[in-house]
Amino acid sequence: MNFETASFRDPSGQIFLRDDKIFRSIYSDGVEDFEAARQNSIYEESIQNGYLIEHTEASLTSAPEGSIYCIEHPLIKMITYPWEWSFSMLKDAALLHLDMMDFLIPKGFWLRDANAFNVQCHNGKLLLIDTLSIGKRTENSPWVAYNQFCSHFLAPLAVAAYSDIRTLGLWRANINGYPLDLAARLLPTLKKYSPGLLMHLTMHAHFQKKSQKRQNLKTKTTTRPRKFNDLALSGLINSLRKTISKIKINLKSEIWSEYDSIRTYQSDDVIIKTDFVRKIISRLLPETVWDLGGNTGEFSMTAAQGGAFVMSIDGDPACTEFIYQKRRSQKNGERILPITMDLANPSPSLGWESEERKSLTARGPADLVLSLALIHHLVFSSNIPLNRIAKWFAAIGKYCIVEYMPLDDPMVKTLTENRTEHHPYSLEAFKSAFGIFFTELESMQLNNNRILFFFKRKN
């Protein structure tokens, strides 16, 4: 049985693959909630409202043992993880959870978890992909997922906004969510004691710590529980919404002015480069394109206009944030998914058995990889030899367009001026390295002596 590596924590159900399709089994633990949600049209309305990924009921043939129901979901082109997301994508994922709660509470339902991994980008929209997250609300009970919501959404957003956006990288070391006490410690004092963050982060961390000390005491539920009615729960969601909405990122505006200068003045070489990429994409018709070092996303947009799903990868979180915000207002922009990743240290496999969350390579290969104005950074800034770069490109892409910039190029010179030694770097070395793994299909020399190559991976 081909189970999805990340689908094992919730005993209500499990994702499995069959014939290149995605299915979800519902086990006995999940039957009551599933039948109640189905009966009350919760799934139908959530899908119509654009909150939840769609599903259709499927046969139980070939379903795992213990399945009571089986549903099929559409395949998501690319699973991405919170440590790769832009600030605004994480914020939108948080607000999606709160929108769902506002929708579910009056109907007597709620979300059983508030897990960032349950939100994915599908056809340009953020959707909740865990159908079994929806469950019947326990009357008079506080929200069971409040803790998880604060550590998966509130804490990373607050720390990224009020400390440094690069702290989004802390996700990799804390894949079950940020510890609230760590997040509180990283906040400036003024922010730590602002109303929303005081309640949901600072005090929350304090109460968690205090209750951990009493964990060895036996506890029983009371026959007269303190009430936490729908009004209180709606109030909590409202308070969380206000707190999240107020957290805003203030990035340097250099990237915006760079974008504007590209838009208003396009040099001949940029036009030639764009035409070359556009021409290849219209012939190849790739379904998925990975734009390595996407920067402001100009070439990601070219690929998106050609009909592809584009993952625009850049190591600068400001670029990822820029593209995420810009894509909303651009035609075909919804086809671009910007993610933050250091290409010399791409996302590894993480989690249980080191395979729960997949590495970048495991989520490929892409049909086409774009490597424009990138190679020299990998060779000179990261000291990676050309043949190792070519080997990795062959692992992640079936075809690639690579831009070679000669040693006397001004951009390359800025990286080599303080260097006396580096790995071999010349046109011959480049062709030799890529020739091991790729067949050259086409090339074009630009006016500034840079050369674009179109390669096909050798089998």
Place this chain on the structure above:
Amino acid sequence: MKKMKKISVSYLALYYLSLLFILFPPVNAHAYLDPGTGSMILQTLLASFMVIGTGIGIFRNKLKIFFKRLFNKEKNNNTP
């Protein structure tokens, strides 16, 4: 003296236990996620503020709608 100390410790333990009894509400039987004792207690403590906050919000909205309708009515009466 030792007996007195033992009795006062057991009463203290009973006090803290009863506090947890009162503040620890029932949890959904289908919750696979550990909600966290501290998180549940905090929510229960904040419950009154949340109810008041929601109530104020609802009242404020109703007031807004009332004044909007009032001014729109006046506008309609004044226009020839």
